[in-house]
Amino acid sequence: MSVELEKHDKVTVVTINRPKRKNAVNRSTAEDLANAFKQFDEDSGSSVAILTGIGGVFCAGADLKAFSETQEGNKVELDGDGPMGPTRLLLSKPVIAAVEG
Known part of the structure; x- marks a missing residue:
């Protein structure tokens, strides 16, 4: 799975796990x-x-190689969760980015 979701008391940690692609x-x-953050937002205990x-990298952005290899890039629509x-998403609780690299 490319996204891991862990809960530590009232803190939810969402981790991008694609180190070979620099996340x-x-x-x-x-x-x-999007699904992980929706789950977090709906969790009254978080x-x-x-x-x-x-892997020491936060996120390299959109995976442009995936688009060129599969012709299926990220969804870019006026409505919805967004291409990344x-x-x-309009979340009701704060999100902190733990950036490394």
Whole structure:
């Protein structure tokens, strides 16, 4: 799975797990991220989320290789979650980015 979700008391940790691609976000990762943040937002026991990346890299951005290899890039639509997953979500709780690299 390209996104891991862990809960530590009232803190939810969302981790992008694509170290071979420097945690670049392809379509399935964007969908997994959006779902993880929706789950966090609906969880009354979570107060804050931390977004991080595995392997010493936070996120290289959109996975352009995935688009060229599969012709299926990230969804870019006026409505919806956004091309990087949670970019357009209006969450009711704070999210902190733990950036490394």
